[in-house]
Amino acid sequence: MTTNASQCSSFQINDYRSDLKPIWCPGCGDYGVVTSLYRALAHIGRPPHEIAFVSGIGCSSRIPGYTTAYGFNSVHGRALPIAQGIKLANPELLVLVAGGDGDGFSIGGGHLPHAVRRNMDLTYVVMDNQIYGLTKGQLSPTSHRGVHTVTSPEGSLEEPVNPLLYVLAYGANFVAQGTPADMPGLSAMIEEAIRYPGFAFVNVQSPCVTFGPPEQQLRAHKEGMKSLVSLGHDPTNRVQAMSMAQAYGHELYTGVFYRHPDPPPSYEKLVAERQDHMKATAVPRERLLDRFVQH
Amino acid sequence: MTTNASQCSSFQINDYRSDLKPIWCPGCGDYGVVTSLYRALAHIGRPPHEIAFVSGIGCSSRIPGYTTAYGFNSVHGRALPIAQGIKLANPELLVLVAGGDGDGFSIGGGHLPHAVRRNMDLTYVVMDNQIYGLTKGQLSPTSHRGVHTVTSPEGSLEEPVNPLLYVLAYGANFVAQGTPADMPGLSAMIEEAIRYPGFAFVNVQSPCVTFGPPEQQLRAHKEGMKSLVSLGHDPTNRVQAMSMAQAYGHELYTGVFYRHPDPPPSYEKLVAERQDHMKATAVPRERLLDRFVQH
Amino acid sequence: MSDLVIGMAGAGGDGIIAAGESLTVGATLDGYHVIMTKSFGSQIRGGESSCRVRVSATPIFNQGGVLDVAVALNWSDFLKFGAELPVGPRTIVLYDSESHLDPAVLPVEGYSEDRAFSVPITEMARKSGGGDRVKNMVVVGLLTGWLQLAEGPTRKGIRKRFGAKDPAVLAAAEKAFDDGRAYAAANPIAALPGLGASGGAAGTNMLTDGNEMCASAALFSGCTFFGGYPITPSTEIMQFLSREIWKYGGSLLQAEDEIAGIGAAVGASFAGKKSMTATSGPGLSLKTEVLGLASIAELPLVVVNVQRGGPSTGMPTKTEQADLYQSVFSSHGDVLRPVLAPTSVADIFGVTVHAFNIAEEYQTPVILLSDQEIAQRKESVEPFDLSQFPIVSRREPTAEELEHYQRFRLTESSISPISHPGMAGGSYQGAGIEHNEAGSPTASGVMHARMNEKRFHKFAPLYERRDLFLIEGDPQAPLALVSWGSTAGVCREALRLAEDEGLPVKLLVPYLLYPVAEKVYQEFFRGVSAGLLVEQSYQGQLYRILRMVLDLPSGFESCAHSGAIPFQPSEVVDHLRGQAEKLGLLEPAAAAAS
Amino acid sequence: MSDLVIGMAGAGGDGIIAAGESLTVGATLDGYHVIMTKSFGSQIRGGESSCRVRVSATPIFNQGGVLDVAVALNWSDFLKFGAELPVGPRTIVLYDSESHLDPAVLPVEGYSEDRAFSVPITEMARKSGGGDRVKNMVVVGLLTGWLQLAEGPTRKGIRKRFGAKDPAVLAAAEKAFDDGRAYAAANPIAALPGLGASGGAAGTNMLTDGNEMCASAALFSGCTFFGGYPITPSTEIMQFLSREIWKYGGSLLQAEDEIAGIGAAVGASFAGKKSMTATSGPGLSLKTEVLGLASIAELPLVVVNVQRGGPSTGMPTKTEQADLYQSVFSSHGDVLRPVLAPTSVADIFGVTVHAFNIAEEYQTPVILLSDQEIAQRKESVEPFDLSQFPIVSRREPTAEELEHYQRFRLTESSISPISHPGMAGGSYQGAGIEHNEAGSPTASGVMHARMNEKRFHKFAPLYERRDLFLIEGDPQAPLALVSWGSTAGVCREALRLAEDEGLPVKLLVPYLLYPVAEKVYQEFFRGVSAGLLVEQSYQGQLYRILRMVLDLPSGFESCAHSGAIPFQPSEVVDHLRGQAEKLGLLEPAAAAAS
């Protein structure tokens, strides 16, 4: 049933686009993300039914429904645990995970380090708009200090989360950042993340046109973004990556922050080895209780 | 009611020790931690009733009960949120938080980045024994890859959490590591952490003699520990601190990894300013609803 | 006609909500009773939107049913709201002439052709100079005109709304409003006789929603800590407090999730402060474990749960009353946690104050079970005297009691004086672990039984609180209605309708849902042979809970359905009439009424 | 005497648990029915410990009550176990002569001096050459001697235990055992006549605990995924599976918390695999939100909840039956989630298989409500035929159904064929949001009502499952016992005792606790005028739940108390006798029995 990824795919963008009309506001950055994803998937060419696409809750988390993959728009913050269960249950599947900054770094933030350190072959795309979109404009964990929102009318008193730095510290082997202001870059990056064996993280600066901060809109991105390649960044150096990541929130660096040049085996590979190695010792089902007999 | 911290305290160790007999196994590292804490508190000299001491669940989380402070042995993983509520409700209190590696980095791991970035004046001491003690020996988030425990009888397949690196990435302004193998060092470190204004984190390598790994016992600590001072580490450099922290799990470095030389104002200070600044605009209680009248 | 329901719908950008709000503000200013609800399509922004405005000269308790006046700026958007904007044969249907539809062939079911009117709304808007943006003000002009609402207050409402903006915008809005009024004057509709005088004092009523009223009551009660996480439809409570609480020396934490939100609130309570969290179903589910901690640690805490459609993420913007089981029974082990429910924007104030008082008095978490309808509808509220609400604070130990202080001392009332950090002599260990009187961990079954008993027994006085119930109607009536939450408002009106037609009915509305105050119900049910418990949940949750401890009258039935679509008073009366017929109650009752 | 309860206690290091286990293994090998429970002091390690071993020639269903034989290695530790090691006037009390106490002045209440014996346990241990470490083996020797248990099986048990260690240790242990037996032979106790032949086949019975049996049943059912987080007293399920599941192509995730554990399990089920999580109260509370997700997304899942004392952290090592409310009612919105409960180590196997089958058949989470007593006691179990348990798997769509596949198609049974990723043509959107038949989000109240109906109606066949109930006793009896979980074992013995004394009683044990299969109860209660629902919770939770939907016989009462201290069969019989007396049932019944 499984088709291997191949450079020359027989699938088109439209094979991944569903009929459902997005609920997103006109101009929302998430349109760019889903379009980039269609492109990446069409290049990769796995049939849609072999893809499981999990999300949490939020505007961004509606994304699976706009694809023809098996989607699971689950509950707020729990996309990563669910995706890990799917991957372990069926390692053949291509498993995608997506959601918002609130979903991933606030309520779901406790799952992230563990998903990273287990290193299953998942791709996690966060649409980071520095705001809670779906609930209409509350402070997000990536909102700047001092920002005024409906829940911080007097200004936020907290330093924001730095998702890039966190994920690097957690030991992720593929970490990148993109923006729909650079669609070719974004879709290439998502494609690379999906092809990367092991846990891959893509933070997308995806503007919320309705509630998001002004410096966080497409126009500002187009003006301010700097590609890491152009800065001469070496993506095989985790310490350098962490130092570049410190600029999160001040500079918009795009591209791959870190890519482990020699990807370690994924968790599900190790599990498969273990299963292979142990299956010979399985007691037949009907004799499962024999071990308890005293004799 | 509040006594300010002073160099010359009128309190003794025994003022902080309660009558309750610890449930800990003979030889457990946590005895050393509580003793160091008594010493630190006696130096600092805040009356016990002005201290609130919050923990989660685990062997280590029993620690508040062995002190004369107001203790709250809450539920597994939730010590930090509770402590933040206490601190905001009464910033005059000295608020201590403690627990195990499972409590703090597994079930409670989602609260840690947010506690750090809010930067309230709390001291968080983790008794990191790389095992689940209270529940009798399961894999912990800090257990080494490959380790055999009752829940990983075939060996763990995951990279461990690196608490020091994580907390540094979260932006903590005081990060240290100690061991009961060096009691004077440990109590000095805890004392400094408590005195430090803002969120302070102390990771204690506290051996579990009953279920813990052999390389994680007092004797091994005594042989292997290296003080950061002796290594010439500069604790004002966060990037260097992160690089030293990478050795977690391989080397036992003790001392202060990072200390922000110029502590930024704590969250509760900013709140107090806001309260002061806004209190003049308060409508009297009995006229609270006037704002809704249409005229 | 002294009671009208107007429903309107339009596309994103049509400003239909602004029209409804202007009308609502105007009618409130003029002393009418008003309830306004809004509804949106699934688009986050820019999708279709609608509102319902009910205006009445007499008190009203729910959003009403079939529309008296329907306004369709375009039909495709109007129809998307289906059962939320029900049209009947008596509905006056007004629609924009832009649709070029003949009144005979409108795409909506069940209307009467002779009550349908094509109105050149867009045309007037364009003529007024404000363009399509002021279509909504034309609508406001038309409606105030036909309903013969005083012009002044609505104009004031419009000025309030647009005054802060560009003066040209305001001028265009006022022009459109005037043109709408002029059109109405020139084209009277016989079937729309005008509302009649409000009878109420002008310029004194409040206008707000349940969430803001609840948050205000929290401040009034002395709440100085809020910990929470945003979730529809509760977020406005946090948003209100994030503007206000600092002024009262309090603080607010937008936490990383619901668990941390309630965790911080429990911490603040441990530290001696009145404390609160607010959420909706999914958040309440997450708070379950810490709720249990607050119960065993005996810490006061108010948890507001604004119900929405469930299960799971369900229907975030629709109302339902299906979180009662969760509120009463969630968290493992034996726990008694009081649950209170308001029924309107007016009474949520007092019920919130009660919630704080009960939390403090009994050292317990209390769930305040609001619902989306109450929380988010705008309602005119007559001013009331706040001094009627006494404020209760937790019982702290006296100096004498501090001498050999035991936090969980077994007292006669089972309530133990509670200390807090900072209080010399009061140190103790709070814990989720079972404990002895001093607070030290125990594994003794005997102590566990004693502490369970304490934690239940302390609530004994709550069972006697008749003030936490509203009883209306003839005390001797053999038919009974029981209802709670926003549906209680429906039943209050159903009661009046039923009385009008001579049905012998009475009504009980519990603000205290749990524990079940058996005596209050027993007295109420004395002589009752049939009736209904009306609530918006598939399972009829309160009905089942009452059965747990009460033997209900044999003809007393559950009348329940899933949320989102509100009950109608007439529907309830139909049921009651059916019951009355079966019981042979109808003739004598009708006779008595004549 | 063919049924004996032995209780022993000692300090940490005394090896009292090893003694109990050796005795338990020996008696099981010899064909007796055995139940062993353990209890520890609060020290993590090295504190006092105790065990109870009940050995019987006839089937037993609970750990028994007052001790027949008490062994105190030292009194201070023995006394710490209080009500867990109850001594009565008929108890043979054996204690170490080291205490130098006269049998007349033992520090325990209610014993008989003439049944108390000072035994030189330490002295014999030292003499045997093994030192204090083998005191426990002396005890085993003494007990097998006095009880006249066959020597061979117990020796085999000792060899199993110590065989892998240093041969010197084994030799010392055997020597101590022999010395103990010799002492017993030389000092017979008249009041201790020996157990009599087991009657059972030797060397065929199983010996295990409820957690391992449950985990085995999961493997048998085809479970290939487990996601969970350690918590007492459930962790052994995860530990067992972490050794075994890989062999069957499955996998296991020790997650970072309970939410992630159930999240992963839901993911695995979405991916088409049979999946499970296990926890205890605090963990169940945390899983609440995702449980609701599994219900609305209609995903099969088995959630084991091993109850311990609550609320909150409560008493982790003690049993209680107070998580029933939580299991049935937690998670917001209207949800029906089947809840099953085993009553013993023997039947947890079948009940677990049923749980998987129901989860798969109805595409639903199922809660398997075990308790600490069942989960952690060692029980001898007669071998049974596994082929009696059919295995059910979820209904997948046929090729034809995949043509216009709708995941949540409204079918007659309300069960919709379920696809999973990898299946061509079956793609759909799973969600916690209310959805239409295709799985797309909806905010329509009409669709919501229809889907709620579907999610309840699909369980209709479950109400007819008489095989999920155990009924014992005279079907015509006017007195009824209902009980569940480990307490049901107490009632099965109470039934026999009651019958023996001529009380007209019958017993109903539901394995299916929820939904309440009304007809089964109605039939059972036909002709019943009084009786008891016996359960270990302060509130009497099942009793209240039954009242929600059933009119119980007027004399049928709740007999409930907090956990940790088990009910005794005699206690239950006393209550029943009281009821029978009140009803005037006693004479004729006694007559009938004679």
Ligand SMILES: Cc1ncc(C[n+]2csc(CCOP(=O)(O)OP(=O)(O)O)c2C)c(N)n1
């Ligand atoms: C348990 C729970 N808590 C809260 C919510 C309410 N909620 C829905 S989406 C959301 C946050 C949305 O922000 P983000 O994740 O950044 O996504 P965005 O909408 O910005 O794309 C919140 C708080 C919920 N649905 N469930």
Ligand SMILES: Cc1ncc(C[n+]2csc(CCOP(=O)(O)OP(=O)(O)O)c2C)c(N)n1
């Ligand atoms: C919600 C919840 N989940 C699980 C548990 C069981 N539990 C108690 S302590 C503990 C872990 C203990 O490990 P750690 O935090 O490292 O503390 P230690 O005992 O090693 O000091 C666990 C899993 C619990 N009490 N509550």
Ligand code: SF4
């Ligand atoms: S609210 Fe913001 S994030 Fe949500 S759809 Fe609109 S623009 Fe996008």
Ligand code: SF4
């Ligand atoms: S089990 Fe380990 S951590 Fe717990 S008290 Fe014993 S030695 Fe300490």
Ligand SMILES: [Mg+2]
């Ligand atoms: Mg966002």
Ligand SMILES: [Mg+2]
């Ligand atoms: Mg630990």
